[in-house]
Amino acid sequence: MGSNAIRCDVCPRGCALPPGAHGACRARANVDGAIRPTGYGRLTAIAIDPVEKKPLARWRPGSTVLSLGGYGCNLRCPWCQNAGISQVGELDVAWREVRPNMLVALAEDARCRDSRMVGVAYTYNEPLVCWEYVRDAGELVHGAGFANVLVSAGCVSERVVQEVAPLIDAANIDLKAFSDKTYRALGGELSCVQRTIELLAATPTCHLEVTTLVVPGVNDSEDEMRQLAAWLASVDPGIVLHVTRFHPAWRKRDVGPTPVRHVYDLADVARGHLAHVYTGNC
Ligand code: SF4
Numbered sequence: 043m044g045s046n047a048i049r050c051d052v053c054p055r056g057c058a059l060p061p062g063a064h065g066a067c068r069a070r071a072n073v074d075g076a077i078r079p080t081g082y083g084r085l086t087a088i089a090i091d092p093v094e095k096k097p098l099a100r101w102r103p104g105s106t107v108l109s110l111g112g113y114g115c116n117l118r119c120p121w122c123q124n125a126g127i128s129q130v131g132e133l134d135v136a137w138r139e140v141r142p143n144m145l146v147a148l149a150e151d152a153r154c155r156d157s158r159m160v161g162v163a164y165t166y167n168e169p170l171v172c173w174e175y176v177r178d179a180g181e182l183v184h185g186a187g188f189a190n191v192l193v194s195a196g197c198v199s200e201r202v203v204q205e206v207a208p209l210i211d212a213a214n215i216d217l218k219a220f221s222d223k224t225y226r227a228l229g230g231e232l233s234c235v236q237r238t239i240e241l242l243a244a245t246p247t248c249h250l251e252v253t254t255l256v257v258p259g260v261n262d263s264e265d266e267m268r269q270l271a272a273w274l275a276s277v278d279p280g281i282v283l284h285v286t287r288f289h290p291a292w293r294k295r296d297v298g299p300t301p302v303r304h305v306y307d308l309a310d311v312a313r314g315h316l317a318h319v320y321t322g323n324c
């Protein structure tokens with residue numbers, strides 16, 4: 043680490059950033075001698091989605107949320123379906139600034155257009171690389187009577203999770219594999235995501251669901267699913283798990299979609315440990 047570099051502690055990558063440099067997530071940088079969330083409030087996507095699309099199966103079914111995406115992510119999943127925003131920085135994508143107070147006005151407008159709209163979702167890219175926005179917007183969103191929904195890979199420090207957890211009403215966290223080797227290949231750490239799941243599961247005001255995308259040849263063994271589901275059940279057997287089907291995307295095109303039968307079989311394996319298991323993308 044150079045003498046002028048500062049280390050970011052938001053995720054396990056721990057980027058050491060010289061003045062002016064962005065981290066691996068492209069959404070934080072060393073600005074004027076401090077690590078700043080340069081992606082703060084810079085939105086690349088705003089849409090009203092059904093909560094089932096997040097996915098949330100057992101939280102306010104039939105409702106919708108105003109879904110926000112920014113840019114950047116600290117992981118690099120070759121199959122990312124949102125690589126156009128997750129794997130780029132501020133110069134490579136169109137964004138517009140929406141400060142937290144402006145977001146509340148957008149939410150109120152969305153509610154006027156859609157009476158089923160119950161809250162705001164931080165989603166599409168990795169929202170927690172700019173966790174300060176989730177915190178600041180989340181406080182105002184709550185103050186205006188809306189809910190906060192977090193959709194995240196959860197590979198961030200415990201401090202970050204503790205900052206935002208009290209503001210989150212529902213979360214869906216990706217548990218991409220039950221192998222640290224797989225996580226390391228994506229730029230993350232399994233234990234870090236496990237800690238995030240434990241912390242959110244222990245937050246009484248947060249409804250928690252988890253998603254595992256089954257990628258052929260990566261995480262599709264029955265043994266790995268058994269271990270994953272057993273660990274989730276050890277945290278809380280009431281945790282909802284979505285077992286979802288991979289489709290070729292971005293840089294992962296060497297295999298076809300996960301066979302539907304195999305997704306169903308792995309869901310049955312998970313049901314050996316968990317009461318609420320859903321399949322998706324089938
Ligand atoms: S949040 Fe971004 S800048 Fe910070 S350590 Fe992770 S990848 Fe690096």
Ligand code: SF4
Binds near residue numbers: 124128166168
């Ligand atoms: S964590 Fe999500 S947004 Fe980030 S690269 Fe992986 S799939 Fe894409």
